Amino acid sequence: MKALVTGGAGFIGSHLCEALLERGDDVVALDDLSTGRLENISHLMAKGGFQFIQGSAANQALVDELAEQCDPIYHLAAAVGVELIVSEPVKTIQTNLQTCQAVFSAAAQFGRCVLLTSSSEVYGKGKAVPFHEDDDTRLGPTSLSRWSYAASKIVSEHLALAYHQQHRLPAIIVRLFNTVGPRQTGRYGMVIPRFIQAALDGDDLCVYGSGRQTRCFVDVADVVEALLKLPAEGQAIGQVFNLGSDEEVSINQLAKKVIAVTGSKSRIQRMSYEQAYGVGFEDLLRRRPSLEKIRKLIDYRPRRSLDEILARTARHFKDAGQT
Numbered sequence: 001m002k003a004l005v006t007g008g009a010g011f012i013g014s015h016l017c018e019a020l021l022e023r024g025d026d027v028v029a030l031d032d033l034s035t036g037r038l039e040n041i042s043h044l045m046a047k048g049g050f051q052f053i054q055g056s057a058a059n060q061a062l063v064d065e066l067a068e069q070c071d072p073i074y075h076l077a078a079a080v081g082v083e084l085i086v087s088e089p090v091k092t093i094q095t096n097l098q099t100c101q102a103v104f105s106a107a108a109q110f111g112r113c114v115l116l117t118s119s120s121e122v123y124g125k126g127k128a129v130p131f132h133e134d135d136d137t138r139l140g141p142t143s144l145s146r147w148s149y150a151a152s153k154i155v156s157e158h159l160a161l162a163y164h165q166q167h168r169l170p171a172i173i174v175r176l177f178n179t180v181g182p183r184q185t186g187r188y189g190m191v192i193p194r195f196i197q198a199a200l201d202g203d204d205l206c207v208y209g210s211g212r213q214t215r216c217f218v219d220v221a222d223v224v225e226a227l228l229k230l231p232a233e234g235q236a237i238g239q240v241f242n243l244g245s246d247e248e249v250s251i252n253q254l255a256k257k258v259i260a261v262t263g264s265k266s267r268i269q270r271m272s273y274e275q276a277y278g279v280g281f282e283d284l285l286r287r288r289p290s291l292e293k294i295r296k297l298i299d300y301r302p303r304r305s306l307d308e309i310l311a312r313t314a315r316h317f318k319d320a321g322q323t
């Protein structure tokens with residue numbers, strides 16, 4: 001058997017494919033290259049056991065054919081990134097729901113284990129920090145397209161759990177919190193690549209809002225280690241897990257750290273959310289996961305510090321000539 005990774009040419013997907021191959025598994029990566037890039041997986045192309053297919057995870061016939069050959073299925077393909085979501089809300093909703101429908105129905109048909117990467121965004125405006133998996137979700141109004149990503153991930157989770165209950169689909173849901181590292185692109189508004197690129201170019205680092213909002217950043221390598229372990233855990237089936245880091249940093253502190261790590265002469269400037277994303281954009285002050293549940297099951301502990309992550313990512317940007 002081999003693993004199927006939808007979104008395999010994306011940031012997290014490419015690291016997951018690499019780790020699965022390193023462990024000795026065969027891998028099929030399916031990606032439509034909408035935000036993913038061939039450069040992310042070019043080093044894997046010549047490896048035995050790796051196959052790349054350019055196509056959509058919403059293509060039912062294609063996904064059926066791959067599900068027949070593969071187990072487990074990691075479903076990462078999605079429209080991701082705040083800028084993309086605000087500028088292309090139709091695409092976000094359609095991509096996230098249509099791919100889930102195709103993947104879950106194919107996996108159920110062949111009894112394959114599916115791991116869905118959901119998002120911390122599903123907690124929305126929840127204030128009970130840290131967030132626990134069974135907390136209520138609390139989104140803003142449907143008139144704000146910013147919430148369409150969170151809503152699409154909530155429906156994706158419901159669909160996975162519905163397939164689990166009704167069709168015995170072995171489904172696992174993982175809510176990722178800000179995952180960062182080499183190969184993440186700043187093109188769709190992700191803050192760390194955006195700051196590193198600006199710092200290396202000597203441009204101002206643009207902080208949106210007050211900068212006092214906090215986030216917890218986790219290295220993609222820590223996330224991938226957990227993704228490798230979960231499908232082998234019988235007790236993970238039918239469950240939702242937070243996955244990330246629980247170490248908070250404000251965006252102001254982050255900007256200062258990026259300037260220090262890169263040795264840049266850049267300065268920090270501020271921009272309102274309205275200027276950045278248009279009228280009515282809502283952001284969240286804090287977003288910290290409780291990691292108790294995943295820690296109990298697989299002894300999960302993120303190992304890389306934020307300074308290490310920033311140094312590694314900045315090195316990657318320099319080596320890749322992304323500046």
Ligand SMILES: NC(=O)c1ccc[n+]([C@@H]2O[C@H](COP(=O)([O-])OP(=O)(O)OC[C@H]3O[C@@H](n4cnc5c(N)ncnc54)[C@H](O)[C@@H]3O)[C@@H](O)[C@H]2O)c1
Nearest residue numbers: 007010011012031032034035036056057077078119176179
């Ligand atoms: N990076 C994070 O911090 C974060 C946080 C929460 C959740 N996630 C989730 O993790 C997953 C991977 O995100 P990422 O950060 O690597 O983003 P990414 O944009 O690099 O990866 C998504 C990949 O899916 C591909 N894709 C999109 N639509 C597709 C389709 N119809 N068919 C096939 N491929 C398609 C894209 O080309 C891309 O390669 C997503 O499901 C995302 O929602 C990521």
